[in-house]
Amino acid sequence: MYKDIKIAYEAGIEKDIEAILSKKCIKRYIKIPNIYAMWGEKMRHMNSHVWPGTDSVILLMTTSEDALLIAEGLKDLKEKLNRENINSPFVATFTNIDEVIENGLIDNCNV
Numbered sequence: 001m002y003k004d005i006k007i008a009y010e011a012g013i014e015k016d017i018e019a020i021l022s023k024k025c026i027k028r029y030i031k032i033p034n035i036y037a038m039w040g041e042k043m044r045h046m047n048s049h050v051w052p053g054t055d056s057v058i059l060l061m062t063t064s065e066d067a068l069l070i071a072e073g074l075k076d077l078k079e080k081l082n083r084e085n086i087n088s089p090f091v092a093t094f095t096n097i098d099e100v101i102e103n104g105l106i107d108n109c110n111v
Helices: 011-023 064-083
Strands: 002-010 030-035 037-040 043-045 055-063 090-097
Touching: 002 011, 002 037, 002 064, 011 055, 011 064, 055 064, 064 090
Parallel strands: none
Antiparallel strands: 002 055, 002 090, 030 055, 037 043
């Protein structure tokens, strides 16, 4: 079974997110950079002098087994950020995929 994973994150932790994917052998994904986000009443990234910064979103599809490893890496990152009192928000969703129609997709580890 495959999982659809969406990860939205603050630009300051981009290297951490990419390191998790690289460590789990995920080399193919879609990244949407420089988006604006409202994480809450006092946390916004609108790339302005009032609300500086931007965010990004990564979209990917992988096996359920790899999704578990990615989730584990993201949980470790959350613990690290909390332990170091770093306020860099991110959110990840994992959704089951009922059907995959592909053309030319290659296994992530063999790219």
